Amino acid sequence: MDTPTQSGFPPPLPPEPPAPARNRTNAIIVGSAAAVIAAVVATGVIVVQYNNDGSRPATTAETNSSAERLADTAADEPEPEPTYSELAADDFTIKLRTTERQCFGSAGCNMTVEPRLSYLGLTEDIDPNAVYEITYEIRGGESGPVIETAELSDRTSLNFTPTVLSTASASSKVSVEITDVTVQGQ
Incomplete structure (x- = not known):
């Protein structure tokens, strides 16, 4: 096997x-x-x-x-109505911009000035639907102080009339001060 x-x-x-x-x-x-x-x-x-x-x-x-x-x-619920600040003269600064000036030697000068305003707060504090009347006083002209009013609307639109002044001499200083701020219609 x-x-x-x-x-x-x-x-x-x-x-x-x-x-x-x-x-x-x-x-x-x-x-x-x-x-x-x-x-x-x-x-x-x-x-x-x-x-x-x-x-x-x-x-x-x-x-x-x-x-x-x-x-x-x-x-x-309805949206709460927005609240806006009540504006006062201290809320702004103002300067004058001379747009025209013509001097006549010892006879003095004629000049045209416009206000330049700046708001010191937040623009959102200003009511966009209100028209503010800003009254200001210009000093330094031969005729004495001149009171003018500018209108501020839509928060940034300023309407005014240029002011014509006569000064005693070319070296005369012109100054401006805001005296009042009111809301139109109040």
Whole structure:
């Protein structure tokens, strides 16, 4: 009888039984991953549904109903009327700009001046619908003090009439001072 020939390889070893703890760990990891994926997918579905039809999912409608009621209540209340500062002479600075000057030697000069006003506060403090009358006094002319009024409207629009003065000489100094600020019609 022939004996079977042996090859140069040893016989295969029997497989080792799997460790039960490792299988349990893998199952926990797979289960956790599945739960996270399910949560992400569910969130995506809710977001897509909200973006497509503009309605809120039933689970969030109840929590947002109190916020919607507050928004509706706030929308029903009228906006409070804005308040503006009461303007006074101290709220402005004024300078004169000479636009024309003609001198006649020892006979003095004729000059035309315009007011240049600056508001010292915030422009938002001025009522855009009001017209303010700003009265100012110009001194230094031969005829004595001249009182003029400029009108400030739309917060930045100044309307005035240029003032013509005669001075005693070319070296005469002309000065200006704001004496009063009132709201037109009051």
